[in-house]
Amino acid sequence: MMTNMSERSPSQGAVIELKDVEKSFGATKVLTGVNLSIAKGETVVILGPSGSGKSTLLRTTNRLEPIDSGEIWYHGKPIPREGRELAAYRAEVGMVFQQFNLYPHKTAVQNITLAPVKRGKQKPEEARARALRLLADVNLSEHANKRPGALSGGQQQRVAIARAMAMDPEVILFDEPTSALDPEMIQEVVHVMKRLSADGMTMAVVTHEIGFARESADRIVFMDEGRIIEESDPESFFTNPRTERAQEFLGKILNH
Amino acid sequence: MNYSRRKFFVTSSTAAAAFVLAGCRGINPERLGGQADGFANVDQSGVVAQGPIGKNLPSSPILDEVRGRGFLRCSGTDTLPGFSQTNPVTGKLAGFDAGMAELFAKYLLGKPAVNFVKSGADTREAFLQNRTVDATISTYTITENRERIVNFAGPYLTVTSGVAVQLGETGIASSADLAGREVAVQPGAAEEALLREVPNAVPVRFEESSQCFAALQQQRVEAWVANTAIITSRAGTDSRTTVTDIRFGESPFGIGLPKGDDTYKTVATEFINTIAEDGTWQKLWDETAGLVDRTTNPEPPAIPMGR
Amino acid sequence: MDDLLKALPGLLEGLGVTLYLSIPAFLLAMVLGSMMAIFRVSRVRSLEVLGTLYVEGVRNSPLLLILLLLVFGLPDVGILLPLELAVIIGLGLYSGTFVCEAVRSGINGVDVGMVEAARASGLTTRHVISEVLLPVALRTMIPPLATVFITTVLSSALAAAVGVTELTGATRVYNLVAAQPFVAFGIAAAGYLLINLLIGWASAKSERLLRFNQ
Numbered sequence: 001m002m003t004n005m006s007e008r009s010p011s012q013g014a015v016i017e018l019k020d021v022e023k024s025f026g027a028t029k030v031l032t033g034v035n036l037s038i039a040k041g042e043t044v045v046i047l048g049p050s051g052s053g054k055s056t057l058l059r060t061t062n063r064l065e066p067i068d069s070g071e072i073w074y075h076g077k078p079i080p081r082e083g084r085e086l087a088a089y090r091a092e093v094g095m096v097f098q099q100f101n102l103y104p105h106k107t108a109v110q111n112i113t114l115a116p117v118k119r120g121k122q123k124p125e126e127a128r129a130r131a132l133r134l135l136a137d138v139n140l141s142e143h144a145n146k147r148p149g150a151l152s153g154g155q156q157q158r159v160a161i162a163r164a165m166a167m168d169p170e171v172i173l174f175d176e177p178t179s180a181l182d183p184e185m186i187q188e189v190v191h192v193m194k195r196l197s198a199d200g201m202t203m204a205v206v207t208h209e210i211g212f213a214r215e216s217a218d219r220i221v222f223m224d225e226g227r228i229i230e231e232s233d234p235e236s237f238f239t240n241p242r243t244e245r246a247q248e249f250l251g252k253i254l255n256h
Numbered sequence: 257m258n259y260s261r262r263k264f265f266v267t268s269s270t271a272a273a274a275f276v277l278a279g280c281r282g283i284n285p286e287r288l289g290g291q292a293d294g295f296a297n298v299d300q301s302g303v304v305a306q307g308p309i310g311k312n313l314p315s316s317p318i319l320d321e322v323r324g325r326g327f328l329r330c331s332g333t334d335t336l337p338g339f340s341q342t343n344p345v346t347g348k349l350a351g352f353d354a355g356m357a358e359l360f361a362k363y364l365l366g367k368p369a370v371n372f373v374k375s376g377a378d379t380r381e382a383f384l385q386n387r388t389v390d391a392t393i394s395t396y397t398i399t400e401n402r403e404r405i406v407n408f409a410g411p412y413l414t415v416t417s418g419v420a421v422q423l424g425e426t427g428i429a430s431s432a433d434l435a436g437r438e439v440a441v442q443p444g445a446a447e448e449a450l451l452r453e454v455p456n457a458v459p460v461r462f463e464e465s466s467q468c469f470a471a472l473q474q475q476r477v478e479a480w481v482a483n484t485a486i487i488t489s490r491a492g493t494d495s496r497t498t499v500t501d502i503r504f505g506e507s508p509f510g511i512g513l514p515k516g517d518d519t520y521k522t523v524a525t526e527f528i529n530t531i532a533e534d535g536t537w538q539k540l541w542d543e544t545a546g547l548v549d550r551t552t553n554p555e556p557p558a559i560p561m562g563r
Numbered sequence: 564m565d566d567l568l569k570a571l572p573g574l575l576e577g578l579g580v581t582l583y584l585s586i587p588a589f590l591l592a593m594v595l596g597s598m599m600a601i602f603r604v605s606r607v608r609s610l611e612v613l614g615t616l617y618v619e620g621v622r623n624s625p626l627l628l629i630l631l632l633l634v635f636g637l638p639d640v641g642i643l644l645p646l647e648l649a650v651i652i653g654l655g656l657y658s659g660t661f662v663c664e665a666v667r668s669g670i671n672g673v674d675v676g677m678v679e680a681a682r683a684s685g686l687t688t689r690h691v692i693s694e695v696l697l698p699v700a701l702r703t704m705i706p707p708l709a710t711v712f713i714t715t716v717l718s719s720a721l722a723a724a725v726g727v728t729e730l731t732g733a734t735r736v737y738n739l740v741a742a743q744p745f746v747a748f749g750i751a752a753a754g755y756l757l758i759n760l761l762i763g764w765a766s767a768k769s770e771r772l773l774r775f776n777q
Contacts, residue, residue, distance in 0.1 A: 091685025101680035115684035382744040458727040475636035
């Protein structure tokens with residue numbers, strides 16, 4: 001909880017902290033006064049109707065979208081704005097996208113090893129061995145040398161998660177990781193995410209998978225019209241949402 | 257001569273654009289396709305106005321066709337100063353060959369109605385063979401190979417080649433000294449003459465005589481070979497280059513005609529003899545190529561009938 | 564026929580010169596064009612302007628004019644390039660504008676998400692471009708680039724106008740002696756066709772090799 005010590009100091013143990021973040025696209029305000037901190041090992045699930053600013057919030061965190069005002073801190077320091085420092089910061093923050101965004105010209109293994117090798121973090125052989133272990137973790141050993149075009153959506157997303165893991169990130173951002181998947185493939189991805197969460201990975205997840213949120217989230221953040229309007233543990237959020245908007249939202253998705 | 261006008265416009269605007277592009281730092285636009293001053297007053301129209309009209313001309317397939325059409329289709333170049341080049345003032349093709357074409361048309365039709373078709377050395381035979389044109393008057397050297405596929409009337413003019421070099425050049429005293437050297441030429445008659453005389457010369461071909469001249473000035477080449485009229489007109493008036501005494505290679509120029517109509521060829525031969533005898537030929541030379549080349553004074557031709 | 568046999572070495576040499584001009588010119592065009600394309604999509608104002616000036620300035624000039632400027636214009640400001648080099652540079656500059664546009668539309672066709680994924684993984688801009696953007700864009704660019712290459716080969720015929728005896732020039736020389744325009748230019752056309760069929764074949768082959776679904 002916020003103390004009066006200093007408005008500017010980061011919360012204890014926060015990996016990432018957003019303070020008064022504002023963002024507009026042209027005349028449309030998409031984030032208004034957003035404050036959020038994510039602690040080490042925590043899984044935060046961000047819920048909200050579409051257009052509520054969830055994805056933008058996630059994307060400002062690794063500066064895929066620059067913000068208009070406010071601050072974003074990483075381990076107590078403002079995140080870099082550009083150049084090598086920004087690249088180095090991004091290397092510590094993994095991201096998994098709705099559309100997987102694998103590199104179509106590279107095999108599964110090459111997708112995973114590209115960043116570690118190019119950033120000089122791992123030697124090629126070492127990176128490859130590591131990538132094969134990660135692929136084994138997501139049950140894709142036999143697909144290691146296939147290109148994305150030869151993989152199903154669920155398989156591609158699991159490769160994408162392995163790719164994010166390969167950099168040993170401090171935190172992974174999941175931007176609707178199952179929204180583009182056929183229903184029968186959702187569980188294989190959710191399964192991997194649950195395991196990551198259980199293993200103590202710090203995660204910020206934008207999703208509509210209520211099952212995942214109930215089981216794995218340490219905290220639910222509910223957004224509406226660019227603001228965070230509710231923050232609580234999953235149990236109280238799902239059984240006793242405080243705001244009307246959250247009740248409405250839950251009413252809609254739980255009845256489906 | 258609509259074509260000439262357009263061509264002139266294109267050349268001058270291109271040259272102007274080039275000048276602007278070059279940042280106006282003294283690049284000579286003439287080399288990019290413009291005009292030499294020396295030929296600005298070449299205009300054969302006075303001579304053509306007094307040219308003869310053929311009497312009692314016979315009938316033949318091509319002659320009949322030309323008469324029916326009312327104008328002569330003639331191919332040639334527009335890049336040879338003194339012979340066939342666009343006059344910047346009148347916008348018309350001016351020069352000895354251009355005048356020959358108009359005189360020939362007048363001889364056949366009573367008026368100098370010529371439809372000019374531009375053709376390089378590449379397309380002369382093809383244009384005659386496929387009857388795109390009725391005649392080619394284009395410093396067209398009579399050779400055995402060509403006579404197999406086209407008819408020639410003439411020669412109406414025989415020129416010698418001259419050699420221009422950079423001022424102070426001492427290594428080139430005879431045509432043999434051109435062996436192994438890079439020599440600027442325009443494709444066609446000059447190139448042929450050079451290779452006949454000095455087979456191991458290295459010809460460097462440029463479309464325009466102004467470009468050959470520029471190449472010599474800029475020391476891209478060691479010599480420039482062209483007929484004496486062209487070469488004296490340029491190199492003779494310049495401070496960086498000079499015309500040598502070397503002369504070689506008689507190039508007999510003929511009027512190229514489609515094969516197969518020998519009556520037409522006979523009429524063309526009679527035309528050449530007529531203008532040679534009545535002084536028109538000499539006047540034409542004096543008003544065109546002769547304006548710039550005072551060193552040579554070619555004889556009017558006299559072609560034995562049946563050649 | 565005799566003439567043709569005698570002329571054959573000269574014609575083959577002309578074919579060689581055509582390749583000698585168009586291959587380096589195309590390579591130059593590739594380097595220059597790709598660079599300018601990156602400038603044009605860089606969102607750095609000054610670089611974008613530079614790229615646009617290059618494309619609009621050069622593409623809207625006739626190639627012959629560019630060659631004439633390089634061959635006859637530059638010496639007047641003290642730069643005397645060998646003829647072949649001048650043609651290679653002129654041709655490269657000219658084709659580079661078409662490469663630039665092919666590369667640019669290829670880059671614009673790349674899924675933004677892929678580039679975001681590369682940036683999000685911590686790759687520097689240089690690596691994002693060299694490892695992801697260009698290799699992916701390249702696949703869609705192969706057919707238009709092959710067309711540019713073919714055009715470069717055909718445009719090299721203009722070298723004959725500025726003193727370089729390539730295939731067209733050699734054909735003219737042959738025709739001057741033999742007076743057989745249809746044979747002569749038929750041979751030249753066959754020469755160009757041969758080169759361009761090779762380019763087309765290589766393009767189709769590399770497209771197949773680089774297909775994603777393997």
